[in-house]
């Protein structure tokens with residue numbers, strides 16, 4: 197194969213969904229026109245139908261926004277707003293709600309976030325998944341889905357519906373709780389594409405039966421998460437010879453947010469339905485292309501619960517310059533971490549979960565881990581518990597220690613006497629029981645009082 201990589205299928209999707217005829221090329225001006233037009237409509241709709249936005253947006257003039265530059269003057273919506281006022285954010289009657297999703301909570305003291313979707317909202321997601329999946333799946337193929345949501349409107353269900361529209365077959369296995377059973381399903385379904393969370397798919401590739409799959413048996417993998425460790429992508433490609441693509445999305449986006457094209461550098465975004473921005477996480481000011489900041493999005497077509505300038509807590513940037521696939525659609529770089537997922541060590545060095553991911557996922561036999569930071573007397577203590585399937589291999593723990601100490605922030609904090617490595621241990625379980633759990637770096641130190 198020579199020449200240019202295939203154009204992202206999202207370009208044709210955006211073009212038709214924003215009402216352009218097939219004979220016309222999509223331009224950046226078309227995109228901007230769509231964004232501002234939809235944004236005006238969503239502001240009117242939200243103010244008319246949601247008590248929360250009636251209050252929050254009461255200071256905006258009626259002809260607002262006049263252009264996309266005005267976007268920065270619109271107040272943000274935060275995770276706290278979702279926790280405290282989710283019913284006030286609702287724009288339709290409860291009978292028009294087709295699905296309610298309650299997000300898992302880390303802290304039992306705070307109310308959970310609830311998201312509401314109408315049939316129309318779910319259909320928009322299926323439509324996006326349909327076009328997005330044509331990047332990596334051909335008609336007639338079977339796809340093993342290791343994501344939750346077999347029930348109506350869940351991610352598995354929506355993805356299966358999307359695949360059916362391209363004559364592909366989705367087989368919902370759900371999150372992997374027993375790798376043997378997941379590999380049985382891979383065999384039985386003859387799926388040659390897998391959709392799942394990075395650590396879960398890695399776990400299958402490291403399982404003795406997964407390791408023995410002939411190269412090319414799994415042709416493509418779609419990893420979906422807020423952060424996809426490069427170490428996992430590399431290993432899946434080396435071990436299985438599969439092409440690994442990344443999807444970026446969260447429940448608040450209606451599950452789907454963006455997907456890589458064949459170039460696999462950054463995500464093309466769900467432009468017909470979502471307007472993305474990157475802002476300074478502290479001041480909230482817009483960041484220029486190429487500069488990292490917090491990802492913020494506005495739903496442009498959501499009916500049940502539109503979100504306006506919702507702060508995701510994810511860190512990324514717009515990649516400068518056009519994508520080599522030839523589209524005019526911008527690209528959001530792979531997410532580099534969470535705003536809240538970074539901790540400042542006593543030494544002043546910053547440690548993030550992605551740092552630990554990249555260090556530990558290269559260790560053969562490691563399936564997942566949990567990390568925590570405690571306050572010791574004058575020093576912080578980093579503890580790590582790992583899942584390895586087998587607990588009779590102490591050399592894995594030696595490896596964990598070695599790789600942690602190779603992370604620059606850890607190395608420097610240890611050298612300055614401000615950090616020690618606490619107990620590094622095996623989890624009593626062989627496999628992380630909840631497939632959907634996200635790794636977190638738990639900061640158990642007291643918050644400084646100001």
Ligand SMILES: [Zn+2]
Pocket residue numbers: 203204457458459464519520521522523
């Ligand atoms: Zn591209």
